[in-house]
Amino acid sequence: MHLGIEKLIYGGEGLSRLAADEHGPGKSVFVPFVLEGEKVEATLTEQKPGFARARLESVLNPSSDRIQPACPYFQRCGGCHYQHTKYEHQLEIKSAILRETLKRTAKIELPCELQVHASPPWNYRNRTRLKIRTTPDFALGYYKFRSHDLLPIEQCPISSPLINRSIGALWSRGRAGEIPDSVREIELFANDTDSQLFIEIYCAHGTTRADAEKICESVRQSLPGIEGVVGFEVSRPGQIDDPKKLAEAGENFLVYHLGSHNYAVSAGAFFQVNRFLVDDLVKAVTGGASGGLALDLYAGVGLFSTPLAEGFAQVIAVEASQTSHRDLRHNAPPEVKAVRATTAQFLAKGSGQCPDFVVADPPRDGLGENVVRSLVKLGAPRMTYVSCDPSTLARDLRTLVNSGYRIEEAHLLDLFPQTFHIESVFHLAR
Secondary structure, eight states: OEEEOOEEETTTEEEEEOOOBTTBSOOEEEEESOOTTOEEEEEEEEEOSSEEEEEEEEEEEOOTTBOOOSOTTBTTBSSOSOTTBOHHHHHHHHHHHHHHHHHHHHOOOOSSOEEEEOOOSSSOBSEEEEEEEOSSSOEEEEEBTTSSSEEEOSOOTTBOHHHHHHHHHHHHHHHTTOSOTTEEEEEEEEOTTSOOEEEEEEEOTTOOHHHHHHHHHHHHHHSTTEEEEEEEEOOOTTOOSOOOEEEEEEOSEEEEEETTEEEEEETTOOOOOBTTTHHHHHHHHHTTOOEEEEEEESOTTTTTHHHHTTTEEEEEEEEOOHHHHHHHHHHSOTTEEEEESOHHHHHHHOOSSOOSEEEEOOOTTOSHHHHHHHHHHHTOSEEEEEESOHHHHHHHHHHHHHTTOEEEEEEEEOSSTTSSOOEEEEEEEO
């Protein structure tokens, strides 16, 4: 069927509509790898009561912004969504989606300029996680688009040069039969200069510690720039605890230098993946903030806590993960009090004092109603919300704005070029 693409929506798809009939307006159809204004040939692949999905067959009238993708795996790999358009246009798409989501969900028109921070569009990832298959033949790669089938890849142009060299070395070892059947996944984490590598290996259930030790030591000796290797047991479905550590070889953490600060990042701890924009993100969140007390909620390894300590007499950093909390305690200066708790638990208990400034950097689920209401009750005069999902951001901002906060500054930091993901930073005051 022929479809006209009205606009792009969050998730990397284009919105079109089936023809209207006597029952009402046409059903929405979502089509990947298209651009606004294009006419395309597509085949329906999924029908739901309120919408449908389609597979792109060909572009009949291409947009002037369409380009040839740089990666040979694009459209087959599930990792990237926008390689078919110029990078400048990717930023326009994301800006429009963020603005529209705020308007539709929160009824918010931005009262200030949206400051857009562009990234080099390639080789930006400092962290890449790959699936491994050893039988009937070796393969290393990502899941195929909308699938859990493995797509073998021998390069990843959004990953750093060191990571790509390591991918090549892993293929050589795998083809030589030197990677055991028990290895299921491998994560490569490069430091700030892309000169050192830290590796996490995820092994099948039942792998012994002795076998995991041999695997870790073998990998450490055979790949370039290895600081350390840690072996884990693959997490079970629905598991919320940190994965079970089986073995390690070399260091069990990587030191990431950022400005005047050093961050120890252990295996299993979260750290931002765009090696070019981490400093921009920290400055957008913490730059110029000062006062008596600051709260850093969802603090991770202390990315924001450490610079906040330069402007505040005390910082309370709250982190639930045992691994990240341990790194937080190591990385933070004396002005930072590291608390291991969920944000909801911490706010429910109360700290006994009103902070001058709050930073909240939640996961994709956002803050949620209970945390938002606790923050409103806390009454901090200034708050910065770091979001990786515009839908949950808009939901939470609606309550915050209706409760008396106003948006003073807005940033879009493109931490994930070639993909639909949107990172934003909103400064609020009351």
